[in-house]
Amino acid sequence: MNKIKPEQLLELEQPFIKVPNEQLKKTLRNQTKYLEKEITNINDKIEDCVKKAKADRISIDQATTIIDELLVRLRKLGKKLGDIKKEEALYTTRTKLRLDHLKETSQVAPTDKEALTRWSKLRLDRVLVDYMLRKGFNETAKKMAEDSNISEMVDVELFTQSAKIEDALKRHSCTECLQWCSDNRNSLKKLKSTLEFNLRLQEYVELVRLGKKTEAIQYVQKHLSSWSESHLRQLQQAMALLAFPNDTLCEPYKGLYDPKRWKLLIDQFKADNFALCCLTSQPLLSITLQAGLSALKTSQCQQHEDKNLNCPVCDKNTLGALAQSLPLSHHVNSSIVCRLSGKKIDENNPPMLLPNGRVYSLQALEDMASKNDGYITCPRTGDTFELIETRKLYIS
Template sequence: MNKIKPEQLLELEQPFIKVPNEQLKKTLRNQTKYLEKEISNINDKIEDCVKKAKADRITSSQAMAIIDELLVRLRKLGRKLDDIKKEEQLYTTRTKIRLEHLKNTSQVAPTDKEAFNRWSKLRLDRVLVDYMLRKGFNDTARKMAEDSEISEMVDVELFAQSARIEEALKQHSCSECIQWCSDNRNSLKKLKSTLEFNLRLQEYIELVRLGKKTEAIQYVQKYLSSWSESHLRQLEQAMALLAFPKDTLCEPYKSLYDSRRWKKLIDQFKADNFALCCLTSQPLLSITLQAGLSALKTPQCQQHEDKNLNCPVCDTSTLGALAENLPLSHHVNSSIVCRLSGKKIDENNPPMLLPNGRVYSLQALEEMASKNNGYITCPRTGDTFELVETRKLYIS
């Protein structure tokens, strides 16, 4: 009987709720920072104007120009607040829809097959969209989300932003990722991330690679000197890099020039981004598949003599390859399955012993005998017997 266990499902679904919640918190932080800065600048401008007016150091036309400038800034601030409000509503609505979905999930009755199938289909669509987003198939993922009407249950915008930054890093540009680090500096600090330092270091290395040594030294003084306490050894190596050509074979300078550092930066950005957004490091599809395959995996799986026809773990050409390194499941009670039909052996389908010592289910042998004039052929040994020669076994 199909049954959803909410407490187990929530173990897998934590990012489902946390992602829009974290994005909402980030929006609120940025909003507060922006408002404080703009209002402070406007107040300073007004106070300066008032002081000049009291001291008769400003003409009426100059005052009107300042007022016009303030009105422009206030209108711009109003438009910005409207955009922020829309963004807040987006994440608030998204959170409500996801919470309602999880609430409805807990109310799906085990006997309601139709409701369970609807839930399964929706979850499968979500898992597939998540997988495609992580693999870079953003357009396909967006189209599938729209067609399945689950746009509020997936995070297309988040992965689209991530894809733009990753693409920039592939093109050997750090600017976009550095801006992302600036926007998330406090959160990255809590994670003890070294991403921003590594990005700055890479920009310095590229200046040295191009032979712009004076600019490289100025870059270190401006952007890297503040990291001297925590990354002194790396900075010493970076400064020594000035004395080595880009084709050097001397370590660690050869590794600093290595273009594979860009791949490491992409991997570090993805890891930090997932951590900030409370996303799992692996796609939900992989996690779900691994959990399911591990639950099915037994010591008999993939054994030539014992493999089951309907067992996905036993099929080494498909899912069996994924299950190869997964742990075995823990079963308190065993189930015996007929390797001829793939059906469960129980009191309604008892085990039957052939003269050669092989055991199959009664239903499978009866079906075979009905097609072969009362004779059965053992699929493993090729021996042929009459059905009446079999003996019923009793399992204690």
């Protein structure tokens, strides 16, 4: 196994570090907002109580009640701060563990095959868990993470939360996703996301679908009117939807009623969520496989006569399907491979020319001749020759 190059690895592993870092930043932002709001409310309550006491407009019982309420709020604030501290410690620990994991690549010697294999196995487990989380196999991914002792190196909680929102959208409920938009409004605004508008529009469409036109108009006035400058055309179409029945064939109103819009909302939520969390749009497994397959892919791959038995790109039933749309690799120096044995042709295994013009390696032909009384059969034409009829070729 060759030495792992850290600078190349970081090109693929950026989300591995960024995800816990972004979650830590989000926790700090939420903590700051919560503290400012709670402390302001508590201070206002205390100042109001003091003013009333100075003006002799509050009884002892009333003051006692206010103080009790403040104590309850302070205890609640203390508990909340404790939870936030634990959350911060979790993401800080994760970031350190992940940095240490990547740092190992620059410390392991190329000759230490055992350490390289161990590190690569751990990374493979991470990549597989990430793939399963993205495909919705959360419980399987969680179990694998626990068994492989990599729970701190994968983001199970993030995908579990996302899965709940996706499930709600599948049930045609926008409530959970709208709450998520509210919690991340500033970040979504920086992304110029239209998710919240599309969710509000969908809730309006559902009201029209149910025949609740008065409620639908009130909903537009309350939740969608503020989007009139940026989405005027869509709002005009939405209002015109009131005049069309559910089974209309007239576009774009037929499209607004289409249940497939829920699938589009799920896809948009996933895309925005991945962008906010610095996750790649594709699983790391797919990216890694595509990079490797592209490095192997040549113009001869998947050709009936030229495909290689040991080439994963040539197998159309497995990885070849994934490699179809990938670019060809760039090779300055080429290697010749025997299509019979799949082994490299070089000075120790020279190319041999058959009378019919086909070329195979010497080792492959000798192996075939030893099993057939000195005769060889061309696998592509079916012609049979004696081994002594072959001629050695020289590549210049």
